[in-house]
Amino acid sequence: MSELVRVAIGPGTTALVWPKCCPTCGTKATLVETQRRLGRVKSIRPNLLGGLTMKSDVLHLSFPACSKHSREIRRAGLVLDNGPIGRFLRPLIYLGALTALGLLFHPTRVRDLGIILLFPVAGICGLAAIIWARLVSSVWPKRFDPDMDVVEIQFQHAAYAGAFRRLNAAATKDELTRAPPWYLRASIWKVALLVILFVLIGRLVGR
Numbered sequence: 001m002s003e004l005v006r007v008a009i010g011p012g013t014t015a016l017v018w019p020k021c022c023p024t025c026g027t028k029a030t031l032v033e034t035q036r037r038l039g040r041v042k043s044i045r046p047n048l049l050g051g052l053t054m055k056s057d058v059l060h061l062s063f064p065a066c067s068k069h070s071r072e073i074r075r076a077g078l079v080l081d082n083g084p085i086g087r088f089l090r091p092l093i094y095l096g097a098l099t100a101l102g103l104l105f106h107p108t109r110v111r112d113l114g115i116i117l118l119f120p121v122a123g124i125c126g127l128a129a130i131i132w133a134r135l136v137s138s139v140w141p142k143r144f145d146p147d148m149d150v151v152e153i154q155f156q157h158a159a160y161a162g163a164f165r166r167l168n169a170a171a172t173k174d175e176l177t178r179a180p181p182w183y184l185r186a187s188i189w190k191v192a193l194l195v196i197l198f199v200l201i202g203r204l205v206g207r
């Protein structure tokens, strides 16, 4: 069973300690350091030079894995990367896959599409790659909590997750990492405020 672990990464927390075994197969022999990274865009604003300044955080995780699974985990990291390119490509992949689903119900349209047919095909290939990457990511840094210095790491095996929790008891303890209830989340109120603003503007314009 896979398990999601919330880890505190704020000031004052120490470096993470990793179990000395492969997170995929559990072997303790021939381990190599494996990297996965997680990025987030904090803000994008125009600068004086007429371009855009992007502020972002990147979290690098480095843990031991056997050489076979190390390669697999790193490749999967490229597919699941949530940098600007991944963020741009992934919606296109989902859209392409949805188009392919639509074609299943209207198979006669396939012939008229011509070169546009590449779009649903690429969507299906992309979706297959994402599913593969999720399946082989025995350590998957999923996302930063939008409201606190906490990162969520998905582990494929509960035993490995348990060992990780024991080694990082301070960083994973509940008081530090517990998700705040929804009404205390700044991100939710920001979205709510935006919606209210849009409704107000809509009313003003519609008058």
Ligand SMILES: [Zn+2]
Residues within 6 Å of the ligand: 022, 023, 024, 025, 026, 027, 065, 066, 067, 068, 069, 070
């Ligand atoms: Zn392995």
